[in-house]
Amino acid sequence: MNGANEQADKDLDPVIEAYKKDVDVTLIRENLHLTIDQRFQRLMELQQFAEDLRRAGRKAHEK
Amino acid sequence: MTDFHALLRILIENDVEFIIVGGAAATAHGSARLTFDLDIVYRRSSENIERIVKALQPINPYLRGAPPGLPFSWSAETVKRGLNFTLTTTLGSLDLLGEVVGGGGYDQLVSETIKVGIAGIECLCLNLESLIKVKRAAGRPKDLEVIAELESIRDETVNN
Numbered sequence: 001m002n003g004a005n006e007q008a009d010k011d012l013d014p015v016i017e018a019y020k021k022d023v024d025v026t027l028i029r030e031n032l033h034l035t036i037d038q039r040f041q042r043l044m045e046l047q048q049f050a051e052d053l054r055r056a057g058r059k060a061h062e063k
Numbered sequence: 064m065t066d067f068h069a070l071l072r073i074l075i076e077n078d079v080e081f082i083i084v085g086g087a088a089a090t091a092h093g094s095a096r097l098t099f100d101l102d103i104v105y106r107r108s109s110e111n112i113e114r115i116v117k118a119l120q121p122i123n124p125y126l127r128g129a130p131p132g133l134p135f136s137w138s139a140e141t142v143k144r145g146l147n148f149t150l151t152t153t154l155g156s157l158d159l160l161g162e163v164v165g166g167g168g169y170d171q172l173v174s175e176t177i178k179v180g181i182a183g184i185e186c187l188c189l190n191l192e193s194l195i196k197v198k199r200a201a202g203r204p205k206d207l208e209v210i211a212e213l214e215s216i217r218d219e220t221v222n223n
Contacts, residue, residue, distance in 0.1 A: 009199050012207070019211035027095035028216055036091050036179045040067050043090050046097050047064045 065155025068182040070101050070122075073154075075184050077118035080106040082176050083188040084163060084197070089209065091179050092191045093216045096209065100149075100156035104189075106169035107161050112142045115159065122152040165200020166193060191217055 031039055067087060074081055083091065086098025105115055116139045124137050127149045135141070142148070146161035162168045166175075166189075175193035178185055189197070195213045198206045 012199060012202070012210070015207055016211050016214065019208050020215055022208075023212050023215045024095065025215060025219065028093055028212070028219055031093040031095055032216070032219060034093075037181055039090050039093065040087075040181050043087075043098065044064065044067060047099060050097060051064055 065099060065101055065157075067101055067155075068184070069154045070152070070157055071181055071184050071186055073118050073122070074103070074115075075186065077114050079114045079118055080108075080111050080169060081187070082169060082172055083179070083186055084160065084166075084172075084194065085158065086209075088189045088194050089213060091181075091188045092194065092213065093219075094209075094212055096212060100158055102158040102160060104160045104163055104166075104169050104172055109139070109143075112139050116142060119150075119152065119157075122154050124148075124150040124152050124157070127151040127156060163197050163201075166197040191220070 031042075034042070071083075081103040083101070084104050085100075085102030086094070086096065087101050089096060090098065105111060116137060120137060126133065126135055129135065142159075148159040150157045150159060163172070166172050172189060172193065173187065175190050176187040177190050179188045191213065195210060195217070198210045198213065
């Protein structure tokens with residue numbers, strides 16, 4: 001990493017620290033108890049749920 | 064919906080050399096964020112490009128967001144002429160990356176990976192530290208929350 005990039009990276013730190021306050025650590029802890037396989041399974045279930053919600057939203061707007 | 068298991072399976076079954084990066088790598092490390100695509104860095108050797116083309120042919124890769132009917136032929140020539148491809152397939156969205164900002168290509172990243180088992184398939188996944196590094200290097204506003212979460216995962220892992 002060159003000097004300019006290092007500086008840019010350091011400049012991000014306070015912003016990232018500010019975002020960290022809003023990270024839901026309980027969700028992370030829950031995920032860390034799962035196997036990697038289970039994490040992907042959950043991700044796909046969540047995708048399906050998001051898709052179902054979108055479809056329902058579109059239908060509601062059509063009415 | 065992207066069928067991560069099926070996409071990974073066809074890549075592995077065709078001996079494609081690749082590394083999982085991006086949101087899917089974050090999921091592997093414990094991220095709770097929702098991602099809709101599979102991002103992989105692929106090795107830019109002629110043999111590997113041939114393997115990718117053969118692997119993806121049956122799932123009809125097409126440029127994501129491109130208007131239908133755009134002349135796009137999925138071939139080794141096409142992959143060699145380009146570098147990064149955002150594709151839609153019958154199994155979902157797949158981003159093929161020849162390089163990532165701050166990390167380089169497959170050969171530079173392969174030593175910064177861990178082996179992960181997903182649905183009985185063993186693949187290479189960018190390690191947490193390098194994932195944070197490339198996200199920081201990308202410096203996109205949308206990545207700031209992601210970096211904050213990844214660093215929180217690192218803190219949790221170190222503290223437990």
